[in-house]
Amino acid sequence: MVFRSKGDIFLLTLIFLVVVIMGTIPLLPIYKEASLSIIISIFAIFIMSLGFIVWYGTSISYVFCEDYLLIKGGPFKSKIPYQNITKIATTTDGFTGYRISPSDKGLVLFLKSETLDRIKILPNDKIKFITELRKRCPTIQIQKSE
Numbered sequence: 001m002v003f004r005s006k007g008d009i010f011l012l013t014l015i016f017l018v019v020v021i022m023g024t025i026p027l028l029p030i031y032k033e034a035s036l037s038i039i040i041s042i043f044a045i046f047i048m049s050l051g052f053i054v055w056y057g058t059s060i061s062y063v064f065c066e067d068y069l070l071i072k073g074g075p076f077k078s079k080i081p082y083q084n085i086t087k088i089a090t091t092t093d094g095f096t097g098y099r100i101s102p103s104d105k106g107l108v109l110f111l112k113s114e115t116l117d118r119i120k121i122l123p124n125d126k127i128k129f130i131t132e133l134r135k136r137c138p139t140i141q142i143q144k145s146e
Helices: 009-033 036-058 126-136
Strands: 002-004 061-064 068-073 076-081 085-091 106-111 118-121 141-143
Touching: 002 126, 009 036, 061 126, 085 126, 106 126
Parallel strands: 085 141
Antiparallel strands: 002 061, 061 068, 068 076, 085 106, 106 118
């Protein structure tokens, strides 16, 4: 079963604008003296960077596989075995663990791991996601808020 992530259009737009502004302003003096090929190269780098941000932010999904939960976002993937998930809770904290969600309101998966103890996620349908996770992790604790 696959769950898509809710996208935060405001946050993606803000990141897009910050990248354009922060990338353009320092290079303004170069644009006056640079050749057309250099300007095109810089513009192409900006477009690829922005494309990567949009790809990552809009392609986040959560896939329930037989033995693990697969979290995908752009080129990044995380496999989380069900036996490693100990608890799930709602959160409004913007900086929770390994952030795979582009928003501040979501769910936090608590894990049995020393390096990665929690992952913040934001499935479109939180209730169905928790129900499906409960089927695969019958011992999981469900907490209302963190």
